[in-house]
Amino acid sequence: MHRKKCDVAVVGTGPAGLAAANILADHGLLVVILDENARMGGQLLRSLPWGGALSRPDRLRRVGFDLTDRVKDKKIEVITRTKVLDIVEGRHLLVEERQGRIAVVEPRVLLLATGARERFMPFKGWTLPGVISTGAAQILMKNYGVLPSWNMLIAGMGPLLLVLAGEFLKNGGKLISVLDMGGAREKALMLTQGLHHFSKLSEGFLHLAGILTSRVPLRLRTTVVEARGGTELEEVVAAGIGKDGAVIEGTEMIYRTESLAVGYGFTPNIELAQVAGCAIDHDKTRGGWVVRVADDLETTVDRIFAAGEITGIAGASKSLHEGEMAAFAILRKIGRHVHSDRMARLKQKRHRHLRFAGYFNALHGLPPRAVLSVPDEVAICRCEDVRMGAIRSAVMEGHDTPAALKRALRIGMGNCQGRTCAPIVYDILSALANKQEKTVSILTARGPVKPVAIRSFLS
Amino acid sequence: MKDLRIPSVARGKKIKIFVNGREVIAHEGESVLAALVAAGRRTLRRSHRNGEGRGAFCGMGVCYECLVSIDGRPNMRACMSEVEEFMEIGIDAPKEM
Amino acid sequence: MPHRLHSLNMQQEREKMSDLLPRRADVTVIGGGVIGSSAAYHLAVKKIDVVLLEKGDFASGTSSACDGLIFLQSKKPGPHLELAMAGRSRFDDLPEELESDIELRCKGGMIIIERDSELQAMERFVEEQRKIGLEVSLLEGYEARELEPCLSDDVTAATFCPLDGQVNPISLTLAFLKAAKSRGAKVFSHTPATGIELRGGAIEGVRTLRGVIRTETVVNAGGVYAPQIGKMVGLDIPIVPRRGQLLVTEALPRLLSRCLISARYIAAKYDSGTVSGEDRGISLEQTENGNFLLGSTREFVGFDRRTTQYAIQRILSDTTRVIPRLKDAHLIRAFAGLRPYTPDGLPILGKVRSVGGFIMAAGHEGDGIALSSVTGQLVAEIVADGKSGTPLEPFALERFFPPKQSEGRKAYERGKKA
Numbered sequence: 001m002h003r004k005k006c007d008v009a010v011v012g013t014g015p016a017g018l019a020a021a022n023i024l025a026d027h028g029l030l031v032v033i034l035d036e037n038a039r040m041g042g043q044l045l046r047s048l049p050w051g052g053a054l055s056r057p058d059r060l061r062r063v064g065f066d067l068t069d070r071v072k073d074k075k076i077e078v079i080t081r082t083k084v085l086d087i088v089e090g091r092h093l094l095v096e097e098r099q100g101r102i103a104v105v106e107p108r109v110l111l112l113a114t115g116a117r118e119r120f121m122p123f124k125g126w127t128l129p130g131v132i133s134t135g136a137a138q139i140l141m142k143n144y145g146v147l148p149s150w151n152m153l154i155a156g157m158g159p160l161l162l163v164l165a166g167e168f169l170k171n172g173g174k175l176i177s178v179l180d181m182g183g184a185r186e187k188a189l190m191l192t193q194g195l196h197h198f199s200k201l202s203e204g205f206l207h208l209a210g211i212l213t214s215r216v217p218l219r220l221r222t223t224v225v226e227a228r229g230g231t232e233l234e235e236v237v238a239a240g241i242g243k244d245g246a247v248i249e250g251t252e253m254i255y256r257t258e259s260l261a262v263g264y265g266f267t268p269n270i271e272l273a274q275v276a277g278c279a280i281d282h283d284k285t286r287g288g289w290v291v292r293v294a295d296d297l298e299t300t301v302d303r304i305f306a307a308g309e310i311t312g313i314a315g316a317s318k319s320l321h322e323g324e325m326a327a328f329a330i331l332r333k334i335g336r337h338v339h340s341d342r343m344a345r346l347k348q349k350r351h352r353h354l355r356f357a358g359y360f361n362a363l364h365g366l367p368p369r370a371v372l373s374v375p376d377e378v379a380i381c382r383c384e385d386v387r388m389g390a391i392r393s394a395v396m397e398g399h400d401t402p403a404a405l406k407r408a409l410r411i412g413m414g415n416c417q418g419r420t421c422a423p424i425v426y427d428i429l430s431a432l433a434n435k436q437e438k439t440v441s442i443l444t445a446r447g448p449v450k451p452v453a454i455r456s457f458l459s
Numbered sequence: 460m461k462d463l464r465i466p467s468v469a470r471g472k473k474i475k476i477f478v479n480g481r482e483v484i485a486h487e488g489e490s491v492l493a494a495l496v497a498a499g500r501r502t503l504r505r506s507h508r509n510g511e512g513r514g515a516f517c518g519m520g521v522c523y524e525c526l527v528s529i530d531g532r533p534n535m536r537a538c539m540s541e542v543e544e545f546m547e548i549g550i551d552a553p554k555e556m
Numbered sequence: 557m558p559h560r561l562h563s564l565n566m567q568q569e570r571e572k573m574s575d576l577l578p579r580r581a582d583v584t585v586i587g588g589g590v591i592g593s594s595a596a597y598h599l600a601v602k603k604i605d606v607v608l609l610e611k612g613d614f615a616s617g618t619s620s621a622c623d624g625l626i627f628l629q630s631k632k633p634g635p636h637l638e639l640a641m642a643g644r645s646r647f648d649d650l651p652e653e654l655e656s657d658i659e660l661r662c663k664g665g666m667i668i669i670e671r672d673s674e675l676q677a678m679e680r681f682v683e684e685q686r687k688i689g690l691e692v693s694l695l696e697g698y699e700a701r702e703l704e705p706c707l708s709d710d711v712t713a714a715t716f717c718p719l720d721g722q723v724n725p726i727s728l729t730l731a732f733l734k735a736a737k738s739r740g741a742k743v744f745s746h747t748p749a750t751g752i753e754l755r756g757g758a759i760e761g762v763r764t765l766r767g768v769i770r771t772e773t774v775v776n777a778g779g780v781y782a783p784q785i786g787k788m789v790g791l792d793i794p795i796v797p798r799r800g801q802l803l804v805t806e807a808l809p810r811l812l813s814r815c816l817i818s819a820r821y822i823a824a825k826y827d828s829g830t831v832s833g834e835d836r837g838i839s840l841e842q843t844e845n846g847n848f849l850l851g852s853t854r855e856f857v858g859f860d861r862r863t864t865q866y867a868i869q870r871i872l873s874d875t876t877r878v879i880p881r882l883k884d885a886h887l888i889r890a891f892a893g894l895r896p897y898t899p900d901g902l903p904i905l906g907k908v909r910s911v912g913g914f915i916m917a918a919g920h921e922g923d924g925i926a927l928s929s930v931t932g933q934l935v936a937e938i939v940a941d942g943k944s945g946t947p948l949e950p951f952a953l954e955r956f957f958p959p960k961q962s963e964g965r966k967a968y969e970r971g972k973k974a
Contacts, residue, residue: 001865036520038541043519049488050471088865102869117521127524129501129514136518139538144493145468171465231512231552232501382516383523384845385508397734398745404613407620407726410845415523415534415806415888420516447863451523451806451886457872458883507807507846532884534806 002103006032006077008330009093009107011084011272014042015060015316016308017113018067019323020330025074027331032077032105034084034095036450039143040068042115043135044316046142054142055170060316086447087276091304094447100456109303109330112273112291113323116266116309119423121156121181121366122378122388124226126262130233134164134263147173149259153236155179155224156263158364164261165216176257179222179238181245181264182364223370225252227260236260245370265364267423268310274445277301282438284365285358287313288423289442295347296329297322305330314357321349368437371427380428381421383414391425395432402426402443415451418443463497474544485542492518492525492537495548502552503527503537512552527551578742580770581607583939584762586749586785587777588612589619590725590924591917593732593743594932595775597654600739602940607769608733608741609762611748611781615729618779618924621861621893623802623841623849624723625815626926627665629692629715630822633684635950636902640923641690642946643930644719650929656731658723659844665720665815666700667822668878669713674819681822682715692717706811706879722815722841725925732932752788758912759789773913775935780859780894782904782918789911793904794956795919797859797894800852801867804889807846811881816840818878821852838874848882850875852922856897863890895921899956905931906948907938915939916953 007029010017018040021033035042039049045064047053057065071078081098088094093105118133125131130149134156137148151174154161158180165178212218219238225247226237240251267288270280278299279292291299291306299306307322325346328338374380376389386409399408402425411425412418418425422443430437464470471487478500485494492515495503502512504526515525518538525537528549537548583599585592588610599606610616628644631637651660669675678694685692693716700714701707733743751763752774762769776793778785786793821837839851853867868890876882896919898904904919917935920927934944949955 036539038539048468050469052469054465054468094865102865117519118517127506127511127513127516129503129512132515133517136515136538139518140493140496141465144489145465145470146489146493146497147463147465148496149463232514382513385506399613401613403616407613407615408730413804413889415526415886416521417888419521446889446891448887448890451888454805454872454876454885454887455883457869457887458876507809533808534886 002101003106004032004103005106006030007107007334008032008109008111009034009105010111010113011093012042012113012115012308013037013040013071013078013080014113014115014308014319015044015064015067016115016319016323016326017042017111018064018071019320020111020113020307020327021076022067022070022074023324023327024330025071025076027336030075032079032107033071034079034082034093034105036081036083038081040071040078040080044319046138048143048145054145055167060320063320064316083450083452084272085449085452087272088447091276091301096452096456100453102456109305109333110276111305111307111326111330112276112299112310113306113308113319114269114272114310116268116287116313117419119264119267120262120420121223121264121370122374122380122424123224124375124378125228125233127379127382128227128229128233129231130229130258131227131260131262134160134261137164137168137261141167141171147171148261150174151176151257152259152261153177153179153255153257154261155222155236155238157181157366158263158265160263164263169216175216176255177217177219179219179224181221181223181241181366183221183243186364223247224260224262233258233260241370243367245367246373264366266309266313268313270310271445271449273299273304273306273310275447275449276304278304278306283312284437285361286311286354287357287361288437296332296343297326298329298333303333312354312357313361314353318350318353318357321346321353325350366427368427369431371424372431380424381409381411381414383416383420384410386411386421388428391428392432395429400429400433401441402429403441405429406443412443417449417451463499474542476542476544476546476548478548479550487542489542490538491527491529491535491540491542491546491548494542495527495537495550500550503550505551576742577744577747577764577766578607578769579767581605581742582771583607583773583775584609584749584769584771585775585777586762587779587781587918588614588733588743588745589617589777589779590615590729590732590928591779591920591931592775592777593729593736594928595777595917595935596741596743596932597732597736597739598932598936599939600736600741602936603740604936604939606736606741607771608736608743609747609749609764610743610745612746614733614743614745615726618893618895619729620726621802621891622725622800622895622922622925623839623851624659624725624728624843624925625665625817625839625841626662626721626723627815627817628690628719628926629665629667629685629717630817631923631926632901633681633688637685637688637690639930639946639951640926641688643927643933646929646933647721647723650728650731654731654735656727656734658727658731660721660723661844662719662721663813664716664718665817666695666704666714666716667819668700668707668711668816669715669819670710671712674823675713677823678713678715678819690717691719704812704814706881708878708880710877720815722843723925724844728925728928732928749785749788752785754789754911757910759914773915773939775915775917777917779918779924780896782896782916789914791908791911791914791953793916793918793953794899795896795904796856798897798921799855799857799860799892800895800922801863801871801890801892802852803850803868803871803887804891805848805850805882805885806888808842808848808885809846810842812840812842812848812879816878818874836870836874838871838878840875840879848885850882859894861892861894863892895924897921902951903927903931904953905934905951906944906953908953
């Protein structure tokens with residue numbers, strides 16, 4: 001088996017990974033940075049394959065793109081289209097390379113910057129072709145210059161709905177409406193959050209302005225009740241919701257659309273950290289289950305560091321700063337001198353990010369019991385078609401942990417390995433048993449943390 | 460059917476790919492999913508549990524809904540695969556499609 | 557609105573139940589895997605008052621980390637095979653009896669042969685199996701491929717038994733449990749037995765962290781943990797964990813109708829003479845859902861349930877040689893199960909003479925699923941009638957402690973209890 005040694009391996013080429021790799025290489029370390037995607041940038045830094053970007057990038061993104069360019073020029077080995085399957089031998093990476101073979105990367109220090117993925121609130125018909133995530137819509141437009149559809153309805157929770165709405169309009173799409181589960185209060189409170197996050201807010205407000213001037217209806221405290229169609233999406237039923245997330249009878253409205261983009265926030269990709277043995281914690285202010293890190297971003301496993309969304313959902317600014325912090329902490333770890341002022345300043349910045357994140361995540365978290373309004377016939381595990389009713393029955397019969405449900409119903413045993421359904425199942429369990437989310441013991445991750453072609457194992 | 464490709468974008472070289480044997484235009488650098496969406500193909504496979512049509516959902520390689528066959532190899536994520544000239548893509552939509 | 561009330565009621569209900577660990581039971585089954593749950597079920601059917609204690613989640617141990625093969629062909633000709641044959645017919649009735657879809661699929665099973673040395677060993681094996689009355693035939697390679705077209709030319713011959721098949725082991729375990737409960741058994745998860753109380757060499761009670769259950773009969777269905785239960789009554793039970801690694805592919809269209817194991821697997825299990833070097837036996841099964849389960853290994857690594865790169869590589873290499881189409885599939889999960897191994901490959905069943913009321917039902921190694929039904933049945937017979945219909949001497953715990961040592965053994969055990 002092919003083995004490659006390096007000083008630092010960085011998993012993930014989003015802002016955190018790039019920022020870290022950049023600094024480490026500046027100090028002469030041999031860095032390998034890996035990503036499953038074809039191009040660097042993670043979920044935030046999206047660019048077209050043919051050069052350029054669809055819209056002028058904001059300040060943060062400009063910083064990020066600069067990093068991408070700098071990383072390419074330095075002596076950093078960028079390995080794209082490569083899946084990290086497992087952490088072996090302590091902190092070595094078992095990977096499936098793009099050529100279709102298994103290899104091992106042996107770093108002295110490992111940095112996990114695996115980012116976050118979207119989370120979802122299921123509704124009747126959410127598996128119909130035509131229902132996509134806001135991320136999918138973004139990727140199609142910003143990475144490939146393709147509109148997801150001619151007309152689109154956007155729904156869910158959180159500020160990214162407006163961001164997507166603005167972009168879709170700008171690219172010539174017909175935006176039918178934006179339906180936000182959140183209320184006016186959250187929007188107003190965001191305003192008071194201050195200058196520190198001006199860039200985030202300004203982007204959001206620009207989009208909001210764009211939408212309001214184009215007279216696209218924006219409905220607050222509204223949720224999707226059903227997506228309907230023959231074999232593909234044709235119309236969406238929405239309704240008003242109360243503060244608790246429950247549907248208000250008599251407020252149903254129907255939208256004819258072939259495309260619905262939904263987004264409900266994010267959840268960190270902690271699977272690799274889990275298989276590495278890193279401790280994880282449930283922290284609502286940080287968006288859920290995150291990797292536990294010390295002040296200097298080292299995890300509970302020696303010489304494994306974590307940076308970016310996996311230590312807490314808070315956006316690109318935090319990721320960039322944590323990437324820098326992790327790099328300096330790693331330099332210190334291997335005996336290089338790092339000015340304590342520098343570390344102190346970065347730690348300060350980080351604390352500010354986390355405060356904002358706390359506020360942000362609290363405001364935009366889904367109402368905890370909203371998941372209980374999901375009807376029995378709705379699939380929770382999309383891969384294996386396991387429905388809400390089956391989960392309720394199984395919990396009544398005593399299968400009241402995610403592991404027990406997995407055994408009894410096969411949820412999480414499909415191709416996505418629970419990435420889509422597990423966050424929903426945790427919410428269902430904590431709501432049904434009236435337990436705090438942190439007491440729901442999450443599914444253990446095991447290598448391979450991503451499906452891998454059998455061919456890659458054969459010589 | 461009008462192409463969903465955004466006109467202002469300058470793309471890579473036009474290439475020919477095949478979807479269930481039918482010729483479809485794509486551009487070098489596109490993902491298989493982008494090419495399929497641009498060609499109006501949204502139902503990509505059938506659920507092995509109940510035969511329902513499924514298409515792309517997360518767009519970023521996490522949900523495993525957008526599985527198609529590529530050059531004979533089954534269960535490949537369309538969103539994580541890049542088009543290549545003469546690529547043969549198999550989508551397994553329900554009979555009505 | 558209704559759903560919210562639903563969830564509060566459910567919580568109250570469960571809180572009530574958790575107080576109800578009974579003060580006594582006629583029989584206490586220790587172990588909530590397939591064997592324990594089968595025992596609880598069969599006891600409940602006979603209207604015997606039974607409590608089952610499982611230390612973790614139900615079916616969270618070996619029974620959820622195995623394949624679901626019901627293979628008569630892999631049993632050693634003799635008491636082992638006879639026991640399996642006695643239990644085989646019960647399986648056909650189980651889905652209806654347990655009112656559960658246990659994904660039973662009985663289209664027969666094959667032992668695939670890839671080399672001449674294996675062929676000779678299998679010819680002998682088949683002869684002995686036939687003597688006992690097992691319907692098994694030897695097929696040429698091309699005949700095997702007629703039955704299963706996906707098999708490669710590497711398969712030069714195969715044995716076939718129409719009675720072999722597969723089941724979903726987790727569904728089976730949970731189905732036994734559910735049926736046991738509906739017939740009056742009381743089952744408790746997250747409730748380990750912490751001790752067994754004896755008086756005058758006979759069982760009096762089982763201790764748990766939630767109190768003592770007065771009981772005169774204990775069924776040790778602890779699987780790889782059976783020795784720990786045995787220690788509670790001063791017994792040395794020679795069961796050690798043997799790790800078997802298994803790989804799972806994504807759900808695929810139906811390729812393989814029957815389950816397969818390799819002749820090398822049989823040879824490794826019973827006749828180490830035919831196996832040179834390391835053990836490379838394989839097993840292949842395509843579940844009802846369409847996933848392939850590819851195995852396996854036979855490793856003695858204590859209670860280590862990790863999978864290894866080496867085994868993954870080896871299992872994939874060996875199984876894709878037999879079914880080349882698998883090369884295009886994806887590995888989505890790898891896990892390892894600990895099988896309860898005994899020195900002679902036979903389970904340990906039946907009453908233990910030196911401890912009144914202690915019944916063994918453990919040590920099935922890789923045959924737990926196939927023997928689950930018949931094991932539960934004979935446990936129930938022992939309790940209800942004093943003895944089982946099946947002769948159990950070959951499976952007795954005492955077989956590991958030959959008679960000439962029995963005086964010393966008794967003294968040893970007395971000493972331990974003191």
